[in-house]
Amino acid sequence: MPMTKPKLQANRFLPRVIPCPPWLSSFRAQQLIVCLALTIQLFASAAAQDANAPGPNKDQQAYCRYLTEQAMAQRDLLLFPDAIGGITQPNTGLPTQAVWGFSGSLSNVRKGILTMDVARKNCELYTATTSTQQDLQYALPNLERQALQHRLELIQQATQSLTALATATQKMLEAQNMTRPMAFVLETTKIKLDADRADTQSKISAIYTPPLSDRPLKDLIAEKQGREVNEQKAIDKLSRQNDWDVALSVGAHQQISPIADSPAPYGEVTISYNLASHTINKHLDRAADAYAQWKKVQEGDVIRNAEILKQQVVSGILAQDSRLSALQQEFNQLESSLQIVASAETTAALDFRNQLTTAQLLLRIEIGDASFRLDHLKEFLAKNF
Secondary structure, three states, rough: OOOEEEEOOOOOHOOOOOEEEOOOOHHHHHHHHHHHHHHHHHHHHHHHHHHOOOOOOOHHHHHHHHHHHHHHHHHHHHHHOEEEEEEOOOOOOOEEEEEEEEEEEEHHHHHHHHHHHHHHHHHHHHHHHHHHHHHEEEEEEEHHHHHHHHHHHHHHHEEEHHHHHHHHHHHHOOOOOHHHHHHHHHHHHHHHHHHHHHHHHHHHHHHOOOOOOOOOHHHHHHHHHHHHHHHHHHHHHHHHHHHEEEEEEEEEEEEEEEEEOOHHHHHHEEEEEEEOHHHHHHHHHHHHHHHHHHHOOOOOHHHHHHHHHHHHHHHHHHHHHHHHHHHHHHHHHHHHHHHHHHOOHHHEEEEEEEHHHHHHHHHHHHHHHHHHHHHHHHHHHHHHH
């Protein structure tokens, strides 16, 4: 995340006057600092283009634009030198002097470049995380929608078979080989199929599934974890820039009490190093490890959600397998009963055959539905985990 620029101390705004070599004039020093800042900004702008790259959806694009603009503002604040001015009296008894010029920091320049890298890594992580979360959230609804659409196809096939059976039954009614009450079972079956079709269509319309990635979830999760590592490394690298600093101040000074003839150039270089940097870096390394462990157990994170989804899929496979076994046993019993009355021509046998046939049509829908769900759950488990 962007770092807050530390406030300059008072002695930086009122630097101690140090004579500069004759070749260093105030004008040339100002040119040098401005040109250096502009050159660094060109390299940082290239990183900004990567961070501002559009994501796969509007949410990701908007977030990356927001993040990039924030980082670019912080980058410009850190890269460009500060204009300073003030009045100082270096030592007691010396004349009061006015000073003006520019003040910059090499550490801030480095932070400005790294801030854009942190923004880019943050954008990549957000894109990977939201994409993976979306696939995890809508994985089961997407499977359910596919199963319901397949059930509609099964209902249509059963309706066609029932229509053919009703046509044959109508001919038998016309030949007076069957009574109308005996054919009523076909009408009740048609009502059941129509109700099942309407209920299935209603369930499909109630399920929303956005476009999902074709990549396996395990690959998306691995990519997301890699993006997290990259972001933490970038943040850690940015934080380590606080361990040292080289501050440069250049400008001009002029005696104002009494007023001197012309201003003279001055320059100041300050080098600082934090004595606790070794300990700080150790804590940063431990923080990165702790962050990785936290993400593995965080409720709502993609790793935890993926484990929950896997358990749900495994439970679904067991349930559909048990359901399919029970349906197949019932279907085998119906098939055995149909074979018994297959060659019978009596009115009672024809009535019983119609009842068995219609029951078989309804059972085929359930068997086809259970088989489709079981196969797709197994395929989903093998592909994504």
